Amino acid sequence: MSELHSVVYEAPGWGLGEVVYRGDVAIHHESPEDVDRPASAPRTPAQRELTDLLVAYFAGERVTFAGFDLAPTLAWAGVTPFEERCLRELQQVPYGETVSYGELARRAGRERAHRAAGSVCARGTLSIVVPYHRVIRADGSIGEWGPAGNAYKVRLLRMEGLHL
Numbered sequence: 616m617s618e619l620h621s622v623v624y625e626a627p628g629w630g631l632g633e634v635v636y637r638g639d640v641a642i643h644h645e646s647p648e649d650v651d652r653p654a655s656a657p658r659t660p661a662q663r664e665l666t667d668l669l670v671a672y673f674a675g676e677r678v679t680f681a682g683f684d685l686a687p688t689l690a691w692a693g694v695t696p697f698e699e700r701c702l703r704e705l706q707q708v709p710y711g712e713t714v715s716y717g718e719l720a721r722r723a724g725r726e727r728a729h730r731a732a733g734s735v736c737a738r739g740t741l742s743i744v745v746p747y748h749r750v751i752r753a754d755g756s757i758g759e760w761g762p763a764g765n766a767y768k769v770r771l772l773r774m775e776g777l778h779l
Contacts (some may be wrong), residue, residue, distance in 0.1 A: 624654045624666045626673035627702065634665060640687040641665060643740045647673060648764055667742070673745060675774055677710045680744045688741055699741070700724055701735040708749045711775040715753045748772060 619642075629647035631654060636642065636730040639661045657663040665683070681722045685706060689699050700723035708714050711714045714722075716736070717729040719752060725731065736747045742761070748771045757779055760768035 620658070621652075621655065622657045622662050622666055623652050625654050626670055629673045632669060634662070634669070636662060637691060641741060641744065642688055642691050643746060644742050646734070646742050646767070648763060648767065653661070662670065669743060677711060680746070681707055681709075683744050684744070685741075694739065697721055697723060697725060697728070697731065698735045701732050702739070702745050704746050705736070705747065708746055711777060712750045712774070712777075713751045713777065716750055716758070717753050719750055729753075737752055737761070743771075749775075751779065 619635060619637055620709070621633050623630055623631055623633045626647040631652070631777075632647040633645040633652070634641050635645075640661055641662075657666050668678050668680065679714070683706070684773075685702060690700065694702065701719055703712070704722040705719060705764045707752055715729070716733045719736075720726060720728040720732040723732065732750075736750050737759075739745055739747045739761075742748070748760055750758065757765055759765065769779070
């Protein structure tokens with residue numbers, strides 16, 4: 616099995632972000648502001664491509680990660696079929712749009728599983744590539760968002776043109 620290694624990138628105005636890889640499989644993304652290591656160069660073209668997309672996203676470009684192949688990451692993570700459907704559906708939520716936890720559950724085939732969809736988001740490891748920040752509560756409030764906190768989620772949504 617391949618060893619773990621990381622690529623640390625700089626997103627001007629945001630700070631340093633980090634993608635952890637096992638070989639060429641991205642298994643974790645730590646959004647800018649949370650990283651305290653020096654920047655490091657991608658090792659492969661696939662790593663360079665993802666890094667370039669993340670830097671462009673944080674520069675305010677309307678980047679889509681909908682074409683990013685989640686299969687290797689999901690295989691590594693050992694997700695359930697429902698979790699996989701949630702993550703794939705969430706990956707399709709466009710830049711500048713949101714979806715409720717209930718709507719995400721419905722799209723994933725389990726209409727009443729809004730809490731389970733929320734748990735999928737809470738355990739997510741590949742933020743931005745899978746836009747967990749685009750999931751909000753049914754009442755329109757932003758809900759919770761990971762260790763970076765709600766202010767960070769609001770900042771991401773505002774960058775995408777949303778004002779919740």
